[in-house]
Amino acid sequence: MEDHNIIQLYFDRDEKAIEASGQKYGNYCFYIANNILQNVQDSQECVNDTWLNAWNSIPPTRPNCLKLFFAKITRNLSINRYNNKKSKQAGCYTEALNELNGIISGNDATQDEAECNRLRQSINTFLASVSPRDCNVFIKRYFFFEPISVISDHYGISANNVHKILSRVRMQLKQYLQKEGYTL
């Protein structure tokens, strides 16, 4: 089923929307959730919650890209679930968090929404300025939380090279954000 048809089902409040979403994007969302949670049951629950969340958001929201709309919901829900878990499973997400610790202070500073939006804009501007490969590797690692081995396989480069690319992009990002006046 085409995305616009699925969106229409949500607008029509037709429960087939959930079924169609699961059929088309279930595995995709599960992949994202499982990269973060490393737990089949938790991941499956996050995917199910994604459809519920979408059901509550559409309408009025009409996603431009349904796939990424779901991806972002799943990612958020999975990160929340991860944070609420007492025993945290080591995996790609924890590795990625550790890597990001190198560019941020770690202080639990409360950020207002406007400030967060400005930061998002800056990150997007930065990513658009680096080479497509570096940008893609960064997104695969820190948006999809893909394992280094999968990224290295994908690009036919060594894991060490992937680490180097990520390290370089993180440093560039840190410098860029500092230059833009952010205190991370």
Add this chain to the structure above:
Amino acid sequence: MTSNQFNKILNGIDDNLILQAEKAVITPMKKRNKHIFSFGLIAASIVLVAALILLDLVPQGGSHSFDAGPVASSTNQQETPQQSQSATQSVQGHPSKLPTAAPTANPTRDLYPTDSTQAPIAGATQGLTPGRPTAKPTIWPEPPISATQAAPSTTMAPNKPNDAPPMPSYTQGNGEGYTQITENPFIEVNKTPTSYFSIDANTASYPNLRSLINKGYSIPKDAVRIEEMLNYFSYDYQTPNDSLLALNASLFDTPYNRNTKLLTIGLATKEVQFDSVKNNLVFLIDVSGSMMSDDKLPLVQQAFSMLAKNLNPEDRVSIVTYASGDKVALDGAYGYETKKIIGVIEDLFASGSTAGSRGIQTAYEIASKYFIKDGNNRVILATDGDFNVGITSTSELETFISQKRQSGIYFSVFGVGRGNIQSSIMETLALNGNGTYSYIDSVDEAKRALVDQIGGSMVTVAKDVKASITFDPKYVSSYRLIGYENKSLTQEEFEDTNTDAGELGSGHTVTLVYELELTDNALSNLDYLAHVAVRYKSVQGEEQPELKMGITGGAYHENLTDTDKFVSAVVEFGLLLRDSQYKQDASFSSLIQRIDGVNFNDELKQEFVALVKKYVQNIK
């Protein structure tokens, strides 16, 4: 800010950047090229050293003497193992050539458990749900324009101006085979009021034609199967509520013949989710040397990799290859072992002949080994048309596949590439195996067949589907079934419950088109035009209640719906490509005019419009 907060901010990364990251696909071909390049460098080094030795330019010990022996020996000692290793990894990279089984080639890279006792994981490991590529891969070589091909084609497209340059014909000098089609004639209703035929949802003809047109070739008349062109597209037919099938009908003026009407009968099957059925799939892949080109094995690899990412965790997948011999490259992996499956698929490499293989027997043995009761047990052959799979006689192959069908193992065929496709044999084999024959001409088509419409391709919902249409002589003087030329049945065959007829998959829509000559003034008092009866069995083989529908005058409408416009355009295009004796006033301009600008809300239908225009450009 904590890393968690920062991570949430990353949720706002621009959609375009994320999509770009997703679509950054490195194809197996590129990886293979890297290996080939390495091998090439080593081979070139060896040749260079050998040349130096022959030219007596290599020092032979001491400052002024030359001794080719030790140097050559030393070179061989250093290069041969490397060359051998490289050759194994690249040129001879087929799993059958590897000393260790391919599935364990990268054990440390397999992130998901390979132990069946561990919890299944449904998600894909390496890639995400594949998106539509931003640009079509340029896998087609330029059409060869040789002296023989440049000669005027016997299968020249219709309406071709006499002074236009001839299009290269693909029927000359290659191994492609199409069974001759003799078009159904008009039949007088007074003499034969009922038409019987077997229904299936094969669609291979359309992608095959698309491939030929996109490459600029002329179209062999017998490659044009109008019913397969029609059934390639989906239509908004009413879907069944309680039964497995539902019928729809429409009657309208034939756009290309003012004296006839077109009656379309749409059949829609119940949609069964692919993940509601347990699958035991055996990929039987031709890895002979002829499969080397980009539109063959690399395309099969991409297609099956997509399928692997959409398997259910409990599904079983095996891979059998055939070339000089047959090889079980993957033995009963679980659906959640996505990375393992894709790893084996990517390691396949085309080389050698197909003599001596017993691939099909091995494939069925593996399918039996992992047989799932009430599941979808299926051998899926992917080939460019080389059927040296162990049984060389086509009739024996048909018998073998038919026997296996009785045991619940079905057979589907995916054809790829150009030059050797045997459409009629592939279709017959699929029919005997209760499966479908599909032609894969691009990554997009692979995605359509194996991801978007996986239920239709893999899950059979109705078996032995047969139809009879009985026309009322009071209103219809003659009729002509468009397409289905090789699927007609006799009344006895229709009534015999043991007759093997076509199969329909989940969510399929099938369109039957009749051209009718109505009696005088029929439209003014049109009452009961025809009676449709469809007989079929459930996938378990139980005879289902006959599906009946009466077509009344209410089916007629003067203004064509968008579906009517599209269906009639496909028919008209098919008739023009075939240079049919029934094309009457058909013309490319009128059919383009009819469908151009209609918002079909369907990429494939829009692509059809563009394809017709491209064909018109080709023949200008």
